[in-house]
């Protein structure tokens with residue numbers, strides 16, 4: 035039994051000043067794990083969408099979900115790990131691209147479905163989307179000292195099929 | 202169309218909410234509000250002497266009468282002083298609405314004079330908080346605050362008011378109702394779960410009802426009494442739940458937990474079905490989680506889903522409000538003429554009576570020196586069990602809980618979750634505002650009383666006569682007890698080498714002071730004090746300095762691992778005549 039599972043939780047939050055800090059505060063005050071957190075406006079201007087990745091055993095996750103629901107600013111949430119869901123994260127990565135490296139880097143990017151957004155005679159800036167694991171794999175595939183900078187957006191997600199988180 | 206200031210809107214909203222008393226303390230940021238208070242008489246402002254006391258008084262008021270308590274403090278130090286009181290109410294789920302002044306919106310974030318981030322500082326210890334930036338939202342925010350504070354699991358709500366918002370003008374409109382799309386507490390329990398719970402409850406051979414503060418907060422005592430008596434099951438209360446079930450009834454087996462009775466803790470340990478109602482499995486109750494109720498299947502009724510299966514996994518969770526859920530359970534039992542297993546129950550009661558026979562609340566009486574337990578017993582007798590008792594935090598609090606038998610809810614007011622020394626006196630004042638015609642006593646200690654002593658002046662000003670029962674042991678007794686047991690009597694910083702003359706001090710504030718140091722004078726002094734209906738009396742009882750609170754489950758122990766007072770020296774407290782004088 036794997037008891038420290040990774041969970042992707044997606045939240046509709048009142049678009050109010052301080053709402054984000056309430057969520058962040060909850061995690062630090064109660065000592066819950068937080069791996070990544072993203073937040074952005076939605077099509078409804080009164081709501082933001084917050085996605086976070088956390089981990090813990092079943093009991094901890096149950097408490098996290100209950101505590102989140104208890105926050106007045108949390109309108110609705112879904113634990114995407116409990117359903118069939120799509121997870122995506124955006125990564126921007128700047129790599130060295132000199133000599134032989136140049137062709138190799140381009141090839142790697144193509145294999146992973148990346149796009150080269152910016153080119154200089156010594157570097158590439160690549161955009162890559164996928165789930166966290168795919169991005170990790172890409173980073174592993176690239177030679178360590180070829181990496182100049184990595185920017186990851188944190189995971190977001192959406193349920194597959196008819197299921198939708200809305201109010 | 203009439204335009205009025207934010208300050209006037211605030212006062213009108215309070216009136217509309219039926220707020221009788223506003224406990225507060227002025228300052229620059231709230232001057233406009235004080236000006237609006239000046240010209241009206243509906244909302245009575247009580248001027249405390251420290252903002253923490255404003256919060257505790259509002260809290261005591263609310264616990265006594267069930268209505269939300271309301272407080273007003275200024276920005277900066279006014280707010281920071283109030284934080285302890287807010288946290289205290291949060292831990293014990295007391296409905297409060299707190300207004301704090303704030304620097305003008307244009308200065309927020311500028312390190313302006315007396316600026317603190319009130320919303321940030323209080324965020325972890327409020328049910329919710331608001332910063333009102335636009336006067337147009339003021340009335341609605343106040344409505345929301347009262348709604349949130351008083352519904353679901355109650356708690357404190359803070360509204361931070363920048364000064365310019367209190368000065369700006371707007372049309373007044375107080376909404377009759379508010380709806381919050383993201384907040385909708387479940388009141389009614391799930392019928393299927395209730396049905397399953399009833400079956401489990403009636404299948405029990407060794408049942409116990411474990412009930413807490415939620416019964417009192419929800420005014421669910423009548424339903425609890427009815428259900429418990431219908432079943433004939435033993436019942437124990439948490440420190441916060443005392444009074445929800447009459448302590449003098451034979452089915453009541455005392456408080457449970459660290460300083461609970463032997464019978465309550467043993468019955469918990471051996472039970473096969475645990476019926477938890479409005480209680481949150483606090484660590485002072487469970488002891489070591491691994492050893493908690495090892496044989497029990499558990500039903501848990503609570504309005505807050507996050508209280509359920511937080512510390513202890515339960516078998517049948519029911520989210521809902523106590524009176525609703527219990528009424529539903531009672532109907533199922535009555536309608537279907539269901540009966541508990543009386544044979545098993547008879548056996549169980551015989552076992553419990555055996556544990557009762559241990560008389561775990563016995564203590565050694567003395568002719569020479571006043572035993573603190575004895576003072577509480579006399580307090581109980583002299584007030585005929587009818588007084589509202591508030592308490593501070595320490596040994597005296599435990600003795601008050603153990604030896605004053607509370608027969609009705611809201612009679613016992615103490616700080617359980619945060620354990621705030623200094624709570625007792627302002628809370629007593631608040632309770633007295635709620636019930637001016639009832640006797641109110643504050644059981645306190647020489648340490649605790651010094652934390653909010655200045656409120657003696659407030660009590661003089663508003664004539665709220667309270668009897669202060671100071672169990673003066675010269676020590677921070679509860680801490681000293683732990684040092685005795687767990688730190689080989691290294692009494693570091695728990696002895697007061699200097700204490701004020703409390704009698705003179707009481708007199709200096711315009712009250713009556715009495716010092717009592719002989720056991721034979723205890724009862725007479727109490728009678729004399731309670732006869733002075735319109736005076737606050739400070740009774741300074743010089744008590745045994747080394748008395749300890751028993752029974753006790755040392756931290757980390759199981760419920761069946763209680764320390765009892767040294768048995769061979771024990772004298773029963775319940776057998777008349779054994780109390781020597």
Ligand SMILES: Cc1cc2nc3c(=O)[nH]c(=O)nc-3n(C[C@H](O)[C@H](O)[C@H](O)COP(=O)(O)OP(=O)(O)OC[C@H]3O[C@@H](n4cnc5c(N)ncnc54)[C@H](O)[C@@H]3O)c2cc1C
Nearest residue numbers: 413414415419440441458459460481504522523617618620
């Ligand atoms: C020195 C000291 C010693 C202590 N020793 C002990 C001890 O020996 N024994 C002991 O019991 N405590 C003791 N305490 C107190 C302890 O710390 C806790 O405060 C207490 O046990 C909690 O009581 P409770 O479980 O009733 O919960 P409360 O804090 O009263 O919580 C109420 C529960 O009821 C729920 N609720 C609220 N409204 C409703 C509603 N409408 N319907 C349903 N549920 C509702 C809430 O969600 C919550 O879960 C001690 C405290 C101090 C300071």
Ligand SMILES: Cc1ncc(C[n+]2csc(CCOP(=O)(O)OP(=O)(O)O)c2C)c(N)n1
Nearest residue numbers: 595596597622646647648649676677678679
């Ligand atoms: C504000 C605060 N500070 C410290 C404590 C820790 N503490 C708990 S009980 C206690 C001693 C209380 O002494 P006293 O009021 O004299 O009561 P006694 O135990 O002697 O009856 C202390 C210091 C606390 N609960 N609250």
Ligand SMILES: [Mg+2]
Nearest residue numbers: 646647676678
């Ligand atoms: Mg003391």
